[in-house]
Amino acid sequence: MRILNKLGQYGLVFWLAVSLNFCLPRLMPGSPLKLLVGEDIGLLTAAQRAEALASVGLDQPLLIQYLLYWRDLFQGNWGFSFQRNVAVSTLLAERLPWTLLLGGSSLVLSTLIGVGLGAWAAWQRGRGQDVGLLGLVLLLESLPTFWLGMVLLGFFAVHWQLFPSFGAMSRWVSLSGWAWIQDILRHLALPLLTLTLTNLSRPFLVTRYALLEVMGEDYIRVARAKGLPEQVVLLRHALRNALLPVVTVVALNLAFALAGATVVETVFAYPGLGRLTYEAVLARDYPVLQATFLLVTVLVILANSLADLLYPVLDPRLRER
Amino acid sequence: MRRQLLSFSSFLLAALLLSFLGYYWQPSVFAQSPELSIAINRDESTLQPYTYVTGYPGWNLLNLIYDTLFILDAENQPQPWLVESMQVSEDGKTYTLKLKEGVKWQDGETLTSADVKFAYEFYKDNRHSRWTPPMRSIAQIDTPDPQTVVFNLESANAGFVYQPLADVPIIPQHIWQGTTDPKTLETRVGSGPYQLQEYQSDQFYRLRANPNYFAGKPAIEELLIPIIPENTTIFSALRTGEIQATTRPTPPELVQEFERDANLKVVRGAGFGSTLLQFNSERDPWSQVAVRQAMDLAIDREQLVERVLLGYGTKAESGWFHPASPAHNPDLRSLYNLEQAQSLLEEQGFRDSNGNGIREANGQEMEGSLLVAANNPIRLRTAELIAADLDKIGIRLTVTALEPESLDARVWPDGDVSKGRDYDLAIWGWSAPVQINPLRMISLVHSDPAIGTLNIGGYRNPEADALAEVWTATADPAEQIQRSHQLEALIAEEVPFAMLFFEDGIYSFRPQAYDRWTFQKGQGIFQKLSFLPDVRL
Numbered sequence: 001m002r003i004l005n006k007l008g009q010y011g012l013v014f015w016l017a018v019s020l021n022f023c024l025p026r027l028m029p030g031s032p033l034k035l036l037v038g039e040d041i042g043l044l045t046a047a048q049r050a051e052a053l054a055s056v057g058l059d060q061p062l063l064i065q066y067l068l069y070w071r072d073l074f075q076g077n078w079g080f081s082f083q084r085n086v087a088v089s090t091l092l093a094e095r096l097p098w099t100l101l102l103g104g105s106s107l108v109l110s111t112l113i114g115v116g117l118g119a120w121a122a123w124q125r126g127r128g129q130d131v132g133l134l135g136l137v138l139l140l141e142s143l144p145t146f147w148l149g150m151v152l153l154g155f156f157a158v159h160w161q162l163f164p165s166f167g168a169m170s171r172w173v174s175l176s177g178w179a180w181i182q183d184i185l186r187h188l189a190l191p192l193l194t195l196t197l198t199n200l201s202r203p204f205l206v207t208r209y210a211l212l213e214v215m216g217e218d219y220i221r222v223a224r225a226k227g228l229p230e231q232v233v234l235l236r237h238a239l240r241n242a243l244l245p246v247v248t249v250v251a252l253n254l255a256f257a258l259a260g261a262t263v264v265e266t267v268f269a270y271p272g273l274g275r276l277t278y279e280a281v282l283a284r285d286y287p288v289l290q291a292t293f294l295l296v297t298v299l300v301i302l303a304n305s306l307a308d309l310l311y312p313v314l315d316p317r318l319r320e321r
Numbered sequence: 322m323r324r325q326l327l328s329f330s331s332f333l334l335a336a337l338l339l340s341f342l343g344y345y346w347q348p349s350v351f352a353q354s355p356e357l358s359i360a361i362n363r364d365e366s367t368l369q370p371y372t373y374v375t376g377y378p379g380w381n382l383l384n385l386i387y388d389t390l391f392i393l394d395a396e397n398q399p400q401p402w403l404v405e406s407m408q409v410s411e412d413g414k415t416y417t418l419k420l421k422e423g424v425k426w427q428d429g430e431t432l433t434s435a436d437v438k439f440a441y442e443f444y445k446d447n448r449h450s451r452w453t454p455p456m457r458s459i460a461q462i463d464t465p466d467p468q469t470v471v472f473n474l475e476s477a478n479a480g481f482v483y484q485p486l487a488d489v490p491i492i493p494q495h496i497w498q499g500t501t502d503p504k505t506l507e508t509r510v511g512s513g514p515y516q517l518q519e520y521q522s523d524q525f526y527r528l529r530a531n532p533n534y535f536a537g538k539p540a541i542e543e544l545l546i547p548i549i550p551e552n553t554t555i556f557s558a559l560r561t562g563e564i565q566a567t568t569r570p571t572p573p574e575l576v577q578e579f580e581r582d583a584n585l586k587v588v589r590g591a592g593f594g595s596t597l598l599q600f601n602s603e604r605d606p607w608s609q610v611a612v613r614q615a616m617d618l619a620i621d622r623e624q625l626v627e628r629v630l631l632g633y634g635t636k637a638e639s640g641w642f643h644p645a646s647p648a649h650n651p652d653l654r655s656l657y658n659l660e661q662a663q664s665l666l667e668e669q670g671f672r673d674s675n676g677n678g679i680r681e682a683n684g685q686e687m688e689g690s691l692l693v694a695a696n697n698p699i700r701l702r703t704a705e706l707i708a709a710d711l712d713k714i715g716i717r718l719t720v721t722a723l724e725p726e727s728l729d730a731r732v733w734p735d736g737d738v739s740k741g742r743d744y745d746l747a748i749w750g751w752s753a754p755v756q757i758n759p760l761r762m763i764s765l766v767h768s769d770p771a772i773g774t775l776n777i778g779g780y781r782n783p784e785a786d787a788l789a790e791v792w793t794a795t796a797d798p799a800e801q802i803q804r805s806h807q808l809e810a811l812i813a814e815e816v817p818f819a820m821l822f823f824e825d826g827i828y829s830f831r832p833q834a835y836d837r838w839t840f841q842k843g844q845g846i847f848q849k850l851s852f853l854p855d856v857r858l
Contacts, residue, residue, distance in 0.1 A: 042736050269548065
């Protein structure tokens with residue numbers, strides 16, 4: 001029963017998301033006409049314009065377009081990009097690995113570092129290091145991702161020339177094996193650093209507050225009174241109990257990692273999904289927009305349901321009797 | 322105890338730092354590239370005539386792979402390219418072209434008059450906004466022999482050599498024949514100096530020199546064209562040597578620094594990309610000529626060039642053309658005169674009767690919104706300065722910044738002037754090609770949407786329409802210039818739009834990598850002739 005309920009909820013969210021994905025691009029002012037007929041759009045006659053719109057079904061009433069979109073979705077047909085003249089599924093397949101690499105590693109890093117620093121800050125509660133760290137993390141959170149990327153680019157790529165300033169891999173040389181991996185990591189460094197720094201704050205803050213709360217509980221006092229070493233108290237008794245909200249935050253952070261990737265990938269010319277979305281917005285490339293929005297929605301829904309499933313595993317109190 | 326926790330966190334920190342720095346602390350090998358790398362800022366799709374995206378640099382890139390019958394030289398004069406010679410009949414209606422011998426497609430086939438005829442007819446039948454409209458004037462194309470093409474026009478067309486002859490790429494019949502959906506055709510065969518070797522969307526294009534090019538092998542063996550959306554990133558990469566040139570103009574604030582950098586060279590020249598204040602002539606009070614004239618007089622253009630362009634630009638004169646353009650009517654000058662502007666408005670009875678600092682026209686406050694593209698810092702600053710200028714004569718403008726597509730949707734919905742408009746004023750501009758073919762001035766002001774395709778202000782004046790029609794049908798070059806001057810003078814008088822300035826074309830590159838660029842007046846260094854330095858036109 002509970003499972004059915006959950007499924008119903010996710011189904012509703014999915015339906016809403018798909019419908020929004022369909023409407024949002026069409027609500028934006030402007031049209032994809034330029035992509036359909038070429039740049040010198042002013043020279044066309046009205047009939048030629050109408051013909052161009054009809055060729056991709058944009059002359060149909062919105063409701064029909066909407067129903068056709070659902071039909072295509074069920075048939076696994078993601079459509080054809082107006083801008084790039086290839087199937088959207090091909091584009092997604094090309095870009096997804098880069099975004100998973102960037103967004104995924106940033107998610108892992110920001111969680112590990114955020115939780116680690118959060119635990120430390122809670123431990124140092126009220127002292128200089130805690131206050132300093134808290135200030136630093138809040139500052140990082142408030143910095144615009146775009147600006148942070150530019151600053152890191154200026155120092156690491158231009159001034160010290162440690163990392164390349166753009167792209168996902170070198171193009172003049174063909175590398176293989178370890179050298180190839182190194183090349184990819186080197187190109188990943190700056191986008192990853194930018195994205196990780198901006199996504200550090202949520203796991204940090206949540207861990208810190210959760211831990212502070214737990215540290216005041218009676219069982220911690222009991223553990224201490226038993227004479228357990230402090231690290232055992234912290235890591236085994238306190239942190240494990242404090243991690244529950246962190247799981248929620250990690251699932252949420254996936255959404256932020258993907259959203260942040262849009263900006264980061266644009267700054268560093270990284271060929272991921274975020275960049276694809278950004279260019280599609282500028283160009284009003286409806287099929288690509290629908291597909292990338294949908295993909296991101298599905299990823300976020302999946303992450304959240306995973307978090308839902310993890311709760312009872314992590315916390316026996318939440319298991320159904 | 323605490324020490325252990327400390328070591329736990331510092332381990333995490335160290336892991337991060339190590340992963341970033343440890344492995345890679347070595348001289349940067351990625352900064353070296355054996356050939357020439359030129360960054361562009363957006364994807365140009367599969368780079369054939371039906372898929373390239375932008376007029377610049379997309380069209381220029383396309384022209385490295387394909388050829389046109391004529392080519393514009395550094396002074397923007399059309400010169401024969403695939404063509405050996407051309408004869409035009411007395412009445413200006415028949416163009417007989419002799420093609421060069423021995424021109425080959427990149428797959429080895431010979432390029433003949435049949436290909437030219439096929440290409441032009443293909444563009445006529447398969448809609449494309451740039452290639453199809455110029456075909457309307459062609460009645461018939463004959464190919465008496467493989468080297469001869471005869472164009473029979475419906476009527477004399479003064480701009481025929483510019484467009485289509487120097488504009489439309491010739492495509493191979495043996496590949497395109499039978500194509501019904503040209504956008505999806507995957508072809509890379511042109512006749513141009515470069516062949517498209519590899520393309521990864523949003524990442525790069527790789528072009529390789531065509532060893533059998535009819536005008537000689539291009540100077541550089543391989544071109545890598547990475548796609549980098551952000552200007553800042555492009556110029557960072559130019560500084561580090563990851564790229565050696567870019568199609569993007571160098572922002573004025575970087576010029577001094579780049580000029581001091583021994584690895585970089587900065588070239589400057591007139592730019593024909595315009596910036597102007599566009600009036601909606603269908604909306605009061607901007608519909609009144611006197612109001613537009615007064616506003617034109619109240620704009621301090623010298624200040625705009627100094628403060629917005631840091632001096633790297635040219636103040637526009639009245640009318641339409643760049644002062645350095647051969648087409649510009651030299652009698653036309655722009656004036657900055659606040660008193661004259663004030664008295665013009667007074668004469669019309671536009672006074673500030675309620676003392677709020679804004680004049681009223683027929684009971685309505687003279688105020689409106691000034692739209693501007695949010696992604697263009699130069700235009701944003703321009704809009705603010707202009708609003709301040711006009712405040713001095715009692716006209717209040719509110720600057721509204723819009724994302725580019727949203728701006729287009731208000732000013733030029735669907736790029737179709739017959740669809741109307743929804744704005745008061747806008748900071749606008751047209752790209753260099755609109756300046757280069759003088760006849761395109763007509764499209765800015767003609768009241769018929771089919772001819773006045775760029776008349777985004779809805780300007781209507783029978784006198785302008787009549788002048789335009791006489792000019793188009795003129796075959797005599799001297800008379801053409803006279804007509805052009807007349808129309809430009811009329812525009813200067815009526816001010817359907819107020820020209821503001823032309824940004825200099827400022828381009829920087831790394832001269833050790835390649836230093837034989839040709840600067841095409843008003844357009845810049847990224848064009849075919851830059852890669853064929855030994856060609857004499």
